[in-house]
Amino acid sequence: HKLLFNPAMAGSRFAYVKKFEVPDTLLPSTFMVLRLDGHSFHRFQSSFSDQHAFAKPNDSRALELMDRAAKTLMEEYRDIRLAIGESDEYSFLLHKSTALYNRRQSKIVSTLTSLFTSSYVLHWPTFFPDVPLQYPPSFDGRIVLYPSEQQVRDYFAWRQTDTHINNLYNTAFWALVLQGGQTTTEAHATLRGTVSKDKHEILFSRFGINYDKLEPRYRKGSIIVRVEETSVEAAELSGKQKSKAKTHTTLELLHCDIIRDDFWEKYSHILKD
Amino acid sequence: HKLLFNPAMAGSRFAYVKKFEVPDTLLPSTFMVLRLDGHSFHRFQSSFSDQHAFAKPNDSRALELMDRAAKTLMEEYRDIRLAIGESDEYSFLLHKSTALYNRRQSKIVSTLTSLFTSSYVLHWPTFFPDVPLQYPPSFDGRIVLYPSEQQVRDYFAWRQTDTHINNLYNTAFWALVLQGGQTTTEAHATLRGTVSKDKHEILFSRFGINYDKLEPRYRKGSIIVRVEETSVEAAELSGKQKSKAKTHTTLELLHCDIIRDDFWEKYSHILKD
Amino acid sequence: HKLLFNPAMAGSRFAYVKKFEVPDTLLPSTFMVLRLDGHSFHRFQSSFSDQHAFAKPNDSRALELMDRAAKTLMEEYRDIRLAIGESDEYSFLLHKSTALYNRRQSKIVSTLTSLFTSSYVLHWPTFFPDVPLQYPPSFDGRIVLYPSEQQVRDYFAWRQTDTHINNLYNTAFWALVLQGGQTTTEAHATLRGTVSKDKHEILFSRFGINYDKLEPRYRKGSIIVRVEETSVEAAELSGKQKSKAKTHTTLELLHCDIIRDDFWEKYSHILKD
C-alpha cells in the first residue's frame, strides 16, 4: 500500500496561506454599535405585501419577529446592554470594555449578524404561521465605534428620530391611500413639502387619527434594555448558614422615549463600566 | 396641538454620529476568499449526537445541508466562482475583479455569512425532517485577500489537505470506538504518534476498511464550481432571423482532487479575469 | 514632426493605478498621540560617544536639540497642545477634535515625522557646532488613539515614569563606571536585582550624589505646553475707538511632574475641546 500523497508534508507546504490573515482589532475602550439592516427587504417585504395584503404602514408580526431575533442576540452575548429596532433594522450597543472575540471586527460583525439571521428564520413560523418563507432573507451588519457616552446617546436619539420621521410619513401616506382613496403617486404629491405639523393635521382633520395616540411600538420603535437584578439567597452549606448575592440579568422590551434624560438616568448602568 | 419635538431639527442635530463610520475598502484586483465556520458546532453537534445517535464519523445529512446553503450563496452572488466545504466550514472564492458592495469588507462578510446561515436554517427540515432545531446555529466569517493565482490554488489545496487529515483521523478513531470497542480515551491513545500510513493500516488490518474506497465526499470534501455555458438561440424578431448568444451559469457539485493540475486545467476559467 | 506618444491618452490609460490608494481615516473625536523614536540611535549615539567622549549618562546638547525639533513641530501644527520628550523619543498630543489632513493616518504620521527630522538636522550645527553629522539620522513615528482624557493623562505618566526608571538606572550605572572604576559588565552586575531605593542609596553613599537634586531635565524629561494668552488691544480705526481680543499661543518648556493632578489642573485647557 503506497501513499503518493503525504498529508503532513502537504499540510505544512500549504499552511503559508494563513499568513494572509491580517489582524483587524478594534480600538480598545470604545463603545461598539452593531447595526443590522435587512438586505433588500423592500423587495422582500413588497413581495409579501403583494401576496398577503399586509397591514400598512406597520406589520406588527414582522416587528415582533425582529424583537425576537434581537433578544436571542442579547441572551447569547451578555456584553450587549441596549438595543433599538425599527422596520427592518436593529442596533446593538456593546459596552466599551467588551473583550468579545478579542475585539476582532470581522469575527464580531459576522457572528452576531449570523445569529440574528438564524433566530429570525428559525422563529419565522411562530410569527407568520400561515406564511411560509419563500426564500432565505439576509441582513448586513456594520460596527461603528463611539469614544464617548454622549455620542452613544446621540446615536440612539438619531435612530429614534429616524423612526419618528419615517413612521409619521408612512402613516400619513397609507391613510391617504387606504382611507383617502388616493393613488400612491397622488399621496406622495400630497405630502411633498409638508413639515411634521402638517402631517399631524392631515391625519387628524381628514381621518380623525390622533398620531400621538397610535401604538408606541410604531412611533418609538423597540428598545431592549438589559436590567441587572441582585437577589440574596440563603443557602445552607455544610451545616452553616451562608448567604450569597447572585446577579441575574433580564431583558426589558420598551417603546419609550430614549432621547430625553429620563431614560438614561433610570438605566444609568448601561453606560457604566 | 403643539409639537415639542421638531424631528427635522433633531435629525440634523444627531446626524453627526454617521461620521464615525470609517471606510473599510479591500485592496482592488485581489482575490477574496470568504471562509465560514460553524460557531461552537462542536457543542452544537455533540448535543445532536448525544440525542440522536448520529452516524460517526460523518453525517451525510449535515454535509448535504452545508452544500445546500453554499449553493444559495453562489446562486445569489455571481462573483463567487468556486467553493470548498468540509465538516462545519465552507470557503468561497470571489474573483479578483469583483466590485461587490464596492469591496467594503464589513458589508460583504456580514451579508454573505447572513445569507448562508439563513439558507442553512430554512432548509434544515428538508435534510433533518425528524430532528427539530433546538436553537439557532450561527457561523463566523472572515475574508482573506490573495494577490496571486498560485496562492488561491494553495489555499484550496490547504483546505482539502485539512479535510484529508481530519477525516482519516476521525475514521480510524470511530472505527476503534464503534467497531473495536475501545473507549474514546483508549482510541486517542492508540492513534497518538501514528502517521498517515499507520492509520490506513489500522483500518485495513483490524476492520477490513480500505480507506481509499470510502465515500469521496468524506475524503475530499465538497467542491462547487460555477460552469459557464453558452447557448446560441435562434429567435425570430420582427420578421428577421436573429441569433443571440446567451450565457448561462450552472453549479457543479464535485468531490474530486483539487490539489493537482488537472482540476485547474479543466476549470481554467475560474481564475481568469 | 510626429508624436508616437500621446501623453493625454497615456495619462488616462495609467491613471487606474490611483484606485489602489485605500483610505486610512482615523476614528473621529479621539485623542491622537504621535510618538517619534530615533531609529538605531543606539548605534547612532554610541558612534558619537566613542568618537567624542560624550558626557554620560545624559548629553544636554542632544536633549536640547530634540526640544528644538519638537518646538518646530508645535509651531507649525497648532493642534498639538502638549509634548513630552526623553532621550531619543518625543510624544505629541493632538486634540481629539483635530481635522488635520482629514485625519488621514499616513499623511499625518509621515509629514510630522518628516518635519521633526528636518528641524533636527537643520539645527544640528547650532547644538553641536564642533561635531559634523556623519550620516543622516532618522526617526520612526506611530499614532496611537485614546478615547478618554484619563488615558491621555496615563500615557504621559507612562512616559515620565519610563524616563525616571531609565535615568535612575543610567545615572547609577555611569557613576559606577566613570567614578567607581567598574567595567560596564561589573556595573550591570552590581545593579542587577536592585530596586529604586537601592540605586538611590548607591548613588548617595558611594558617590555623594543626591539623585533628587540632579537636573530636573534629566529626571523628568522635557514637557512642552501650548499656552494661550488673550490680549485686549485698543485700536483706533476710522476715528472710532475699538477694542479687539486677540489670542496668541506660546510654547512653554518645562521639566516638572506630569503625573500628579497639579499639572492638569493648572493647564486644564489642554484636554478641553
Place this chain on the structure above:
Amino acid sequence: HKLLFNPAMAGSRFAYVKKFEVPDTLLPSTFMVLRLDGHSFHRFQSSFSDQHAFAKPNDSRALELMDRAAKTLMEEYRDIRLAIGESDEYSFLLHKSTALYNRRQSKIVSTLTSLFTSSYVLHWPTFFPDVPLQYPPSFDGRIVLYPSEQQVRDYFAWRQTDTHINNLYNTAFWALVLQGGQTTTEAHATLRGTVSKDKHEILFSRFGINYDKLEPRYRKGSIIVRVEETSVEAAELSGKQKSKAKTHTTLELLHCDIIRDDFWEKYSHILKD
C-alpha cells in the same frame, strides 16, 4: 530617605496604554510603492525663486538633491529595487516579498520618509552652497500596494507620463514668459486648450526650441535602478584554493523611457522574486 513614588508600580499601572497600539500589517506578497511629496514645496520653492532667481522651468540643483536623498534611501534599504523622481516627488518600489519591519505600515512610511528628509537637509549645502535653508522642508509619504507586475509597470508609466505632461507645459509656459515677454496670466491663456502637439509647435516656431532635444533629466525624470553584480573571487583559505561568488549591488541613475518593454526586459530582475 523615603520614596513617595514607586516607579516599578507606576510603570505597571500605566503600561495598559500600550494596548491601544493596534496592528497595521500590510498584505503579504504584494508590491509596495512608497511615494514621497514635498510638503508645500510650492510655497517653499516660490520663496526661493523670488529671492534667488532660480532657473525656470527646472532647477537642476534641486533635482540632483532629490536624487541624492533617494540614493540614501536605496543604500540603506536593500528591498527597494527601483525609484522614479520628478520635481518634488519620488516613488520607491519595495519588492513584494519584503519583510521590512514586519510590513508594519506606519513604521515603514514614517522611517523611510524621515530618512529621505534627513538626507535632503544634510546634503542641501552641497547642492546649494550659497543658499542657506530658511526653514526645515518636509515631505509626506504614503504606501500603495499593487498585487501584480503589470500594475507596478503601469504605476511607473503613470508617473513618467505625468513628468512629461508637466514639463512640456512648464517649458512652454516659461518660454512665453521669459523669452516671449508675456505675463504669467497671458502665458496661461496662450496655453489654454492646447494639446501636446501645439506646445511642441509653439516652442519650435516661436523660440527655436526642439523639445525632444532638451535634457532627458527634465523630460523623463530620474530613474534609479538597483543592479546586481556577481563577482567570483579567488581566495586562499587554509592552504586550499576556494572561489566564492559574491553579490554586490550598485545604483544606476538613468533618465530613460520606462514605459516601453525595453526597460523591463533589460532590468527584468526588478520584478523577480
